[in-house]
Amino acid sequence: MTLIVIVVALALELFAERRSGAREWQWLSAYADWFQRRLSGWRYGDGALGLLIVLLPLVLVVVLLQSAVHSIWLGAFALLLGVVVLYYCLRYRAVDGIVDKYCDALEAGDRERAEAAAAELRVRNVHGETLGARSVAETILIQANERLFSVLFWFVLLGPAGAVLYRVTWFLSERQSGDGGVDAPLALAARRLQGILGWVPARLTVICYGLAGNFEDAIHDWRMAADRASADIADNNEDVLRSAGAGALQLERFAVRTAAQDGGGDEDLEPGAVKSARGLVLRSLMIWVTAIAVVTLAGWAY
Numbered sequence: 001m002t003l004i005v006i007v008v009a010l011a012l013e014l015f016a017e018r019r020s021g022a023r024e025w026q027w028l029s030a031y032a033d034w035f036q037r038r039l040s041g042w043r044y045g046d047g048a049l050g051l052l053i054v055l056l057p058l059v060l061v062v063v064l065l066q067s068a069v070h071s072i073w074l075g076a077f078a079l080l081l082g083v084v085v086l087y088y089c090l091r092y093r094a095v096d097g098i099v100d101k102y103c104d105a106l107e108a109g110d111r112e113r114a115e116a117a118a119a120e121l122r123v124r125n126v127h128g129e130t131l132g133a134r135s136v137a138e139t140i141l142i143q144a145n146e147r148l149f150s151v152l153f154w155f156v157l158l159g160p161a162g163a164v165l166y167r168v169t170w171f172l173s174e175r176q177s178g179d180g181g182v183d184a185p186l187a188l189a190a191r192r193l194q195g196i197l198g199w200v201p202a203r204l205t206v207i208c209y210g211l212a213g214n215f216e217d218a219i220h221d222w223r224m225a226a227d228r229a230s231a232d233i234a235d236n237n238e239d240v241l242r243s244a245g246a247g248a249l250q251l252e253r254f255a256v257r258t259a260a261q262d263g264g265g266d267e268d269l270e271p272g273a274v275k276s277a278r279g280l281v282l283r284s285l286m287i288w289v290t291a292i293a294v295v296t297l298a299g300w301a302y
Contacts, residue, residue, distance in 0.1 A: 001075060002156060003296040005082035006289065012083075013090045025171050031058075032172060036186065051172070051189040058168055062161040085160035089167035091147040092281075095121065095140060099278050102136060106271040122174075133269035134251060137277040141209065141245030142238050144281040146170055146194075149208075149288060150201040156292060169194045173234075195234030202237040205284065206244040212283035213248030221247030249276055 035054050062085065069077035098121045105114035123139045150170075154162030172190035210218030225243040229236050254273035 001079055001082070002159075003293055005079060005086055006152065006155070006292060008083050009086035009090060010285070010289070012087045013093050014096075028168065028171055029175070032175075032186070047185050048189045048192075050186050051169075051193065054172070054186070055165065055168060059161050059165050062164045066159055066161060082155075082160055086151070086155050086163050089151050089155075089163040091167075092144060095143055095147060096278065099136075099140065099274055103271045103274055106133065106274075133254070133271060133273050134246075137249070137251060137269065137273045138242040138246055140274065140277040140281060142241045144284070145198065145202050145205045145237070145241055148281070148285065149205045150198045152288060152292075153201040153204065154197065166194075166197050169197060191234050195232065195237055198237050199233060202241055204288075206240055208284035208287045209241075209245045209248040209280055211287055213245075213280050214250050215248070217247035217250055218244045219247075245277070245280065249273070249280055 032054055035050070065081060066078065069081055072078070098117050102114050102117040102121070105111075105117060118136050118139075121136065121139055121143070123135045147170075150166050151163050154166040156162075158165070169190050173187060173194045175187055175190075206218065206222055210222075222240055222244040225236075225239045228239070230239075251269060251273055254269040254276070
């Protein structure tokens with residue numbers, strides 16, 4: 001049943017017509033704010049314990065639903081619940097649309113529109129250039145793990161409750177302090193938990209990037225990232241995905257020198273690098289689904 005749910009939910013995510021606002025999580029902002037107002041006077045309400053209080057009711061509701069529909073109509077309702085919850089938690093399609101806008105803008109020579117698309121993607125700019133193609137390509141590799149592979153991992157492990165646990169944690173960790181949302185301590189606690197939940201999926205995703213691209217360079221760059229590991233587990237996950245994914249893609253083959261650099265600055269990448277990053281994600285997704293299918297079929301045979 002898990003395999004069927006994943007195939008159907010992924011088909012909806014990748015191919016179904018997008019409906020604006022159909023899967024927005026604005027209700028979660030209001031929900032977290034409501035809890036924050038009631039925990040604001042409590043000494044331990046801002047950190048890990050406050051995060052647990054926010055997460056527990058949501059996960060518990062999904063667990064109760066899983067139990068309630070488990071045996072109804074030979075599991076048909078459980079299958080439907082799994083598809084609805086997993087599809088609601090997946091968010092990769094948004095990245096796919098932004099990639100199209102970014103590449104179209106670059107190819108048209110509209111740098112301003114390209115940077116607007118990169119900003120929409122929340123690019124992690126670690127190279128110093130102004131939202132260049134390298135940072136966009138690496139951000140796609142990172143966000144594919146956050147929006148797609150980690151959700152699948154926890155769904156396989158814990159069912160719909162696992163997908164909700166990761167998705168809500170990721171949503172809360174993305175919220176910025178000072179914008180009327182969750183304050184910094186809760187956001188930091190969510191980011192730490194997201195890093196813990198994403199540690200194993202990130203390494204599995206890196207292996208898939210290597211299998212779908214250049215395995216030797218991916219493993220080499222993974223080791224290099226491991227050598228410079230920081231105390232922040234979420235940052236470590238991102239660094240591993242960024243470095244190993246870039247190695248799997250061999251991003252240096254896309255290097256071009258922009259006119260503004262006059263032969264002396266850093267090199268940027270051509271738009272093909274961004275499209276190649278998306279292709280690597282889709283090939284890696286095929287490996288994930290194949291691996292889940294093999295494990296599922298082996299379980300049935302056993």
